[in-house]
Amino acid sequence: MYDVLVINGETVTESGPIEANVAIKDGRIAALLGRDVKPDAASLIDAQGKLVFPGIIDAHVHLRTAHSLNADTLQTASAAAAFGGVTTLLSFVAPVRAKGGGSEGETYPELETHGVDVEAFFNAVIEEGNRTSLIDFGLHCMLLPNPEVARQIEILTRLGITSFKLMMAYGRRGWVSSDEALSLAMSAIARNQALAMVHAENDGLIRHLEDQYKAQGSYDAENFLNSRPNLAEAEAIYRACCIAKVVDCPVYVVHLSSKEGLEKIMESRTAGQPVWTETCPQYLLLTHEDTLRLRGLVKMAPPLRTVGDNQALWQGLRRGMIGIVATDHAAFNREKQKLAARSFAEVPFGAPGIETLLPLIYSEGVAKGRISLTQLVKVLATNPARQFGLYPRKGTLQVGADADLVVFDPEADWEIRSEALHSAAGYTPFEGWRGKGKPLLSLLRGDVLLKEGKLHQSPGSGRFLQRRPFSAAEATP
Structure with a gap:
């Protein structure tokens, strides 16, 4: 007898929709059965008239850590x-200490990057996550400039952290990696069969433009946008791809926002280079007009662009x-965002998005004919699992996968x-948006996670x- 049987739904796989009942045993998918095959099960879920997706994976999340005092912890997120x-x-964590321990009043504390026991640091993060998270989680390491980067990469890949x-960007915080640092880090990443991820913006150009506007006394939402042009992203993508090509490192561009940036990625891919990218709902659905309207609530880097x-x-x-499609969920509380009333420059970067990911991409993507159901499953589940070494355990409804x-x-x-x-x-940046399609029930390894709200x-x-370890052959097509 099976533990759970999901019947009568339209089951959507990465290969397309199929009419199949999903049988679950011991937390895994045990069988995909014909619609008329309904064996005994301890629990029956009737999905008549509904779609059945693999569990969604958000591959880009920022939570409260030593380097950034976001509103959300792993538990709340x-x-x-x-x-x-x-x-x-999948959440980003930097192996750093806040100088003086940090404080609630700080958004981006001054950081110590040297002398951190990276293995103990990440084991503590993992232990806390296992105590507090309601869903399964993985970690990306955010590497800030320090002389121990190569050793940190070697240690963390052994822990199963492979991105x-x-x-x-963010040179004013001391976060930016020089071209030399990028080359050294990418070389170590490649040696350890891992994946380099890049936040691609030309920091020097941005800082020059910011200083220019501030000197004129006019650093507002409009000039924030002007200080981070499309070409600042495109140039940094091109430079990152060039460095990665020389040192033979696979590279993944996070939160792609611009047409020009996409063109640079495709130039590299067409030349046979292992380059991948993601985008986010905000870059698909919002524009610079929303920045002018909502101001600090949608201050993010890269910024919102054009239609x-x-x-x-x-x-x-x-x-x-x-x-x-991932969210770059980086939520600060509304009180911090109200700093825009005093100084737009003081407003922290980021916005929430993890809860609205699936409804928005279904409603604005599938329901409006921009992408298919199969494409939705790929960009929200299967491809993240492939890209980050979780497939076929996650991101799919095939036999043997976790029953998410x-x-x-x-x-x-x-x-x-x-x-x-x-x-x-x-x-939320999407306050008042209306749409169609939402999750009614979800399972995590066969156990009910969400039901009836x-x-x-x-x-x-x-x-x-x-x-x-990262494998280009297994990653996103």
Whole structure:
């Protein structure tokens, strides 16, 4: 007898929709059965008229850590994720200490990057996550400039952390890696069969433009946008790809925002270089006009762009040039965002998004004919699992995979309201947006996670996911 049987739904796999009942045993998918095959099971889930997706993976999340005092902890973010149909998240962590311990009043504390016991540091993060997360989680390492980078990479890959983010922006915080540092880090990443991730913006150009506007006394939302032009992203992508090519390192560009940036990625891919990218709902759906309207609530880097950039990114998704949609969830509470009333320069970067990921991409993507159901499953589940060494355990409904799945009502109407969301941020860039399609029920390794708008798991139900060494052959097509 099976533990769970999901019947009568339209099961959507990375190969396309199929009419199949999903049988679950011991936390794994045990069989995909014909619609008329209904063996005994301890629990029966009738998905008549509904879609059945693999559990959604958000591959780009920022939480409260030593380097950034975000509003959300892993506990609060994982709860918000679960309400949105996300069953796995991947979070960025930097092995640093806040000088003096940091304080609640700080957004980006001054950091110590040297002398950190990286293995003990990440083991503590993993232990806390295993105690507090409601969903499964993995970690990316955010590498800030320090002489111990090569050793840190070697240690962390042994812990199953096989993706490393390098910053080409935020030089005023001391986060930016020089071209030499990028080369050294990418060489070590390649040696250890890992993946380099880059935040690609030309820091020197941005700082010059910022200083110019500040000297004129006019650093507001409009000039914030002007100080981070599309070409600042495109140039940094080109430079990162050149360095990666020389040292033979695979590279993944995070939060792609511009048409020009996509063009640079495709130039490298066409030349046979192992380069991948993601984009985010905000870069598909919002524009610079939203920055002028919402100001600090949507201050992010790279910034919101134009309708033309939105359209180019949707086209990139349709054509498979962009393999993943993730959120870059980086929530600060609304009080911090109100600093925009005094000085736009003081407003922290970032916005929440993990809970609205699936509803937005379904409603704005599938329901409006921009992408297919199969493409949705690929960019939100299968491709993240492939890219980050979790497939076929995650991101798929094939036999043997973890029984993470979402029963989704394609006809359910919704309106996004901040007071109904579960992030600690207390706001959303998509306030008042209306759409169709939302998760009704989800399973995490065969156990009910979400049902009828209520969570059925508690902190500690999530598990840390060790990941395999990176393989370009297994990654996103």
